[in-house]
Amino acid sequence: MTRLARIPFAAEALLVLVVIAAFFAFPYNLAFVTRILIMVLFVLSIDLVLGFAGIATLGQAAMYGTGAYAAGLFAVHVTAAPLPGLVVGMVAGAILAVVSGLVLMRTKGLTLIMLTIAVAQICHEIANKARDVTGGADGLRGIRMEPVLGLFEFDFIGRTAYWYVAVVVFVVFLALRRLAAAPLGLSLRGIHESPERMTAIGAPVYRRQVLAYTLGGGIAGIAGALAAQVTQLVSLEVYSFTLSAEALIMLILGGTGRLWGAIVGTVLFMTVHHVAASADPFNWLFLIGFLVLGVVFFLPGGMIRLPAALMRLGRRS
Amino acid sequence: MTTGLQVRGLQKRFGGIVVADDINVDLPSGARVALIGPNGAGKTTFSSLITGKLTPSAGEITLDGRDIRPMGEAERVRAGIAKTFQITTLFRDLTVRDNLRLAAQERDGRARAWFRRADSWADVEDEIAAQLAAFRLAPLGDKRVSDLAYGQQRLVEMAMTLMLKPRVLILDEPAAGVPSSDSHLITDAIERLPDDLAVLIIEHDMKLVFRVARSIIVLVNGRILTQGAPEDIAADQRVRDLYLGAHHG
Numbered sequence: 001m002t003r004l005a006r007i008p009f010a011a012e013a014l015l016v017l018v019v020i021a022a023f024f025a026f027p028y029n030l031a032f033v034t035r036i037l038i039m040v041l042f043v044l045s046i047d048l049v050l051g052f053a054g055i056a057t058l059g060q061a062a063m064y065g066t067g068a069y070a071a072g073l074f075a076v077h078v079t080a081a082p083l084p085g086l087v088v089g090m091v092a093g094a095i096l097a098v099v100s101g102l103v104l105m106r107t108k109g110l111t112l113i114m115l116t117i118a119v120a121q122i123c124h125e126i127a128n129k130a131r132d133v134t135g136g137a138d139g140l141r142g143i144r145m146e147p148v149l150g151l152f153e154f155d156f157i158g159r160t161a162y163w164y165v166a167v168v169v170f171v172v173f174l175a176l177r178r179l180a181a182a183p184l185g186l187s188l189r190g191i192h193e194s195p196e197r198m199t200a201i202g203a204p205v206y207r208r209q210v211l212a213y214t215l216g217g218g219i220a221g222i223a224g225a226l227a228a229q230v231t232q233l234v235s236l237e238v239y240s241f242t243l244s245a246e247a248l249i250m251l252i253l254g255g256t257g258r259l260w261g262a263i264v265g266t267v268l269f270m271t272v273h274h275v276a277a278s279a280d281p282f283n284w285l286f287l288i289g290f291l292v293l294g295v296v297f298f299l300p301g302g303m304i305r306l307p308a309a310l311m312r313l314g315r316r317s
Numbered sequence: 318m319t320t321g322l323q324v325r326g327l328q329k330r331f332g333g334i335v336v337a338d339d340i341n342v343d344l345p346s347g348a349r350v351a352l353i354g355p356n357g358a359g360k361t362t363f364s365s366l367i368t369g370k371l372t373p374s375a376g377e378i379t380l381d382g383r384d385i386r387p388m389g390e391a392e393r394v395r396a397g398i399a400k401t402f403q404i405t406t407l408f409r410d411l412t413v414r415d416n417l418r419l420a421a422q423e424r425d426g427r428a429r430a431w432f433r434r435a436d437s438w439a440d441v442e443d444e445i446a447a448q449l450a451a452f453r454l455a456p457l458g459d460k461r462v463s464d465l466a467y468g469q470q471r472l473v474e475m476a477m478t479l480m481l482k483p484r485v486l487i488l489d490e491p492a493a494g495v496p497s498s499d500s501h502l503i504t505d506a507i508e509r510l511p512d513d514l515a516v517l518i519i520e521h522d523m524k525l526v527f528r529v530a531r532s533i534i535v536l537v538n539g540r541i542l543t544q545g546a547p548e549d550i551a552a553d554q555r556v557r558d559l560y561l562g563a564h565h566g
Contacts, residue, residue, distance in 0.1 A: 178431065182435055186415060189411065197407060201477070
């Protein structure tokens with residue numbers, strides 16, 4: 001990755017090639033690959049919040065779910081055009097993040113983690129009780145999306161969905177890469193490393209954490225909106241603790257604070273899940289457990305550091 | 318209008334315990350004042366009251382005639398009061414250059430920019446290069462802070478704080494933890510600080526204090542015992558008995 005980073009846009013070009021290759025390599029599994037892409041976006045949102053700004057969260061599903069319900073309801077009641085729905089999902093996720101973030105960012109450590117979980121659980125219960133609006137435990141149905149840009153119909157195999165999601169994920173990824181190299185990205189890394197020092201150089205740490213949480217919420221909202229539009233269903237599972245926790249594991253597997261780690265970790269987790277769960281639906285989590293242990297003990301920087309670690313090992317031997 | 322930092326009748330209580338009482342200090346532009354006193358005298362408390370980490374129970378703190386008591390910590394930094402920590406506090410996983418860049422972007426209000434590269438402001442990059450050269454850190458600019466020796470980290474902290482272009486600089490034990498072989502680096506750096514900067518040095522190293530300070534305040538049990546020129550303080554028998562002892566003979 002280090003050598004790749006020296007060539008301008010080489011990494012981005014490689015990503016585009018992988019996305020194109022995946023389209024041709026898995027023509028009958030596009031729904032699964034699309035799900036991976038949506039999950040990549042969701043994990044990227046956690047990377048911004050946790051990996052960059054150092055905000056510990058186990059409740060990012062709150063924003064994902066809110067984005068999903070907002071986009072779903074918008075498609076059912078207002079317009080089924082995908083792009084406005086995406087914006088609505090993003091705004092809904094960001095609004096929930098800013099409102100909850102104003103309280104959550106006053107806390108830290110275990111209290112913060114527990115409160116993030118609580119926010120997702122409250123959203124879950126609201127969605128469950130508001131059965132008339134959300135469909136409750138049966139889920140929100142009746143979402144029929146119009147063609148993307150009025151041109152590309154969502155097809156049965158999922159080709160349009162795949163390209164639609166891929167383009168959105170790529171655009172958000174590029175924006176995040178830009179943000180990571182910009183003053184705001186540097187500032188968030190500073191807050192992650194030492195909030196005390198950031199205050200001592202005059203940074204409004206609390207406000208900036210709320211900003212990071214809101215941006216992360218907006219991206220999670222986009223991921224949720226994509227999921228709603230592509231699957232044409234929103235269930236209560238969008239608020240589940242498992243979703244937040246699994247996404248966090250994906251990020252830890254790949255490596256935090258580097259964006260690429262979110263991609264590598266998600267692809268690895270979901271592929272292992274897909275393959276191992278088909279072979280043994282009851283014990284597949286063991287494999288994930290071993291992977292996480294391996295990363296924590298031998299690659300604390302995540303799988304993204306594997307090539308560098310192997311090279312070091314090679315040089316030593 | 319009075320320029321610089323003025324402290325009048327400053328007091329801090331924690332319940333019935335008074336940790337700072339009736340402290341009066343002037344730090345005009347260009348001042349080099351040392352604050353000394355035995356452990357527990359209230360030096361760090363005083364520094365925390367100035368920076369806004371603690372709220373005074375009574376008294377006034379003004380900067381250029383403006384009451385800064387309602388300001389939070391970060392706001393006071395933006396107003397011109399900066400400090401270095403007793404234990405070096407830096408962004409250890411970032412490069413030396415990034416540490417200085419962070420300070421500059423906060424100072425200039427650019428920290429929320431998200432589309433332009435952080436290293437694309439030529440004027441700031443020139444300023445960082447000049448600051449690194451001034452502290453003889455230029456060859457270390459691209460190194461991660463965690464890879465530097467402690468003395469070098471002390472210099473980085475001072476260089477970063479100066480990037481804020483403060484008017485008042487509080488150095489909290491700048492030589493603490495620095496090996497004696499490197500302590501001249503710190504002393505030299507303090508001597509090269511801008512002439513118009515008001516500096517308050519909280520320090521136990523009397524060699525350093527008597528070399529750089531033009532005025533010394535002796536704090537005991539939260540109160541000022543005496544203050545004056547270094548030679549007067551050195552001659553004061555109470556100070557010799559209470560604090561200096563064998564340090565300064």
